Each structure stands twice: as C-alpha cells, then as structure tokens.
Amino acid sequence: LNAAAVVPAAGRGERLGPGAPKALRELGGVPILVHAVRALARSRAVSLVVVAAPPEGVAEVRTLLEDAGLGTLEGTSLTVVAGGATRQESVRLALAEVPEDVDIVLVHDAARPLVPVEVVDAVVRAVADGAEGVVPAVPLADTVKQIEPVAPGRPEPVVGTPERALLRAVQTPQGFPRARLADVHAKAAAEEFEATDDAGLVERFGGQVVVVPGHEEAFKVTRPLDLVLAEAVLARRRA
Numbered sequence: 001l002n003a004a005a006v007v008p009a010a011g012r013g014e015r016l017g018p019g020a021p022k023a024l025r026e027l028g029g030v031p032i033l034v035h036a037v038r039a040l041a042r043s044r045a046v047s048l049v050v051v052a053a054p055p056e057g058v059a060e061v062r063t064l065l066e067d068a069g070l071g072t073l074e075g076t077s078l079t080v081v082a083g084g085a086t087r088q089e090s091v092r093l094a095l096a097e098v099p100e101d102v103d104i105v106l107v108h109d110a111a112r113p114l115v116p117v118e119v120v121d122a123v124v125r126a127v128a129d130g131a132e133g134v135v136p137a138v139p140l141a142d143t144v145k146q147i148e149p150v151a152p153g154r155p156e157p158v159v160g161t162p163e164r165a166l167l168r169a170v171q172t173p174q175g176f177p178r179a180r181l182a183d184v185h186a187k188a189a190a191e192e193f194e195a196t197d198d199a200g201l202v203e204r205f206g207g208q209v210v211v212v213p214g215h216e217e218a219f220k221v222t223r224p225l226d227l228v229l230a231e232a233v234l235a236r237r238r239a
C-alpha cells in the first residue's frame with residue numbers, strides 16, 4: 001500500500017479565540033499540527049505527508065516539523081506548501097504535490113490531533129478494497145433540527161427533524177483513490193462548487209462514499225472547550 005496524507009493546516013482558527021493560527025497552538029506543549037502529522041506517520045501505509053500551511057508561515061511550519069523530528073521519520077517524507085483562502089483550496093494546492101504513482105490519498109484536518117492510528121489504517125484499507133471515498137464517522141448524541149434561515153436575532157423556525165439513527169458525524173482522515181480526488185477537486189474548482197469536506201466533492205460528482213467507524217478521540221479542536229478536552233485525553237494517554 002502506498003498512501004500519501006494531505007493536511008490542511010492553513011486556517012486561522014478564529015473560533016478558538018485570539019492567538020496563533022490554530023495548527024500552531026500547543027497541546028501538551030506540542031503544536032496541534034505536530035500531533036496530527038505524527039498520528040498519520042504512525043500508519044505504515046503513509047509514505048508522504050503534505051502540509052498546507054498559512055501562506056506567511058510556510059518556512060516556520062517546515063522548521064517546526066523538522067525540529068519535531070518529522071522531516072526525517074523513517075519511511076515518511078514531508079512537504080510543506082502554502083495553503084489557500086478556504087480549506088478546499090488548501091487541499092487542492094497540497095494535492096498537487098502528491099506524485100502520480102501514489103495510489104491512495106488521505107485528507108486529514110490538522111485540527112484533529114488525536115486521531116488513533118487504527119482509524120487511519122481502517123480508512124486506507126477501505127480505499128484499498130475499492131471504495132471511491134471513505135469517511136470515518138460516529139453516531140450523533142444530539143438530535144438535529146433543520147431550520148429556515150431568518151434575520152439575525154429572530155427565532156429560527158424548525159422545518160424538519162431527520163431521523164437521528166440514520167445520521168453520522170464525519171471526521172478525518174477521509175480516504176480516496178488519488179486520481180479520483182484530484183479529478184473532483186479540479187471539477188469543483190472549475191464550477192466554483194464548495195463542500196465542507198472532501199467526500200462531499202466525490203458525492204457531488206457521482207461517486208459512492210462509504211463510512212467506517214470513527215473514534216471519539218478524533219474530534220476536531222474548534223472551540224476553547226475542545227482544547228480542554230484534548231489536554232485531558234493527552235494526559236490520560238501519558239498516564
């Protein structure tokens with residue numbers, strides 16, 4: 001198996017509060033991005049990691065990862081490129097650095113630093129078994145309502161309640177055949193179609209995406225409370 005991982009890490013992380021770009025905030029004294037790249041490099045299938053960094057921070061991110069020993073990890077090489085204005089553009093720019101002889105591409109949010117290697121391996125395996133797109137996912141704890149958008153400050157009318165048992169919250173890494181992902185990103189860019197995840201692009205252009213079990217520790221660090229939870233998970237692992 002020959003897989004590359006693309007890591008969009010160019011977001012500012014404004015929902016986390018003021019400070020450094022999200023991927024560079026620290027967790028247990030180590031930047032979130034370093035945790036995320038290590039988690040991917042732990043998989044024996046992953047031979048290349050391409051990070052999309054904030055455009056003004058490419059050199060800094062490269063140094064940071066090299067200092068963490070990730071430039072020279074046995075069996076895994078590292079590339080850092082400038083990311084784009086949206087997550088989707090960051091993924092497309094990083095994907096351009098993946099050589100054509102790579103069969104499988106994973107896309108993993110830098111903001112999911114604690115994903116267990118078992119999830120990474122399960123996604124790779126499902127792509128190797130022939131899936132056109134693979135997403136790790138977990139059932140929802142909360143009931144979800146669809147609302148009608150109204151002017152800010154007004155109560156939003158509920159228009160529907162999808163059956164919770166049929167819903168999944170999807171995580172990353174998401175996995176794809178490399179050529180397939182490159183194709184849907186090119187089409188989406190040409191049509192200016194934006195999705196909130198990469199599997200959404202495969203779905204849009206007619207591919208069949210499948211779900212594998214995700215993990216509660218693969219949550220995305222988005223808001224301040226997520227950092228508290230991530231610190232606790234890390235402390236438990238180190239205990």
Ligand code: C5P
Pocket residue numbers: 007008009010011012013022023052083084085086087088090091109110111112220221222
């Ligand atoms: O903002 P959100 O949490 O959805 O971001 C998901 C991932 O996409 C993060 O790892 C973030 O760094 C990345 N991103 C990016 N380029 C952007 C915006 C977000 O690489 N322009």
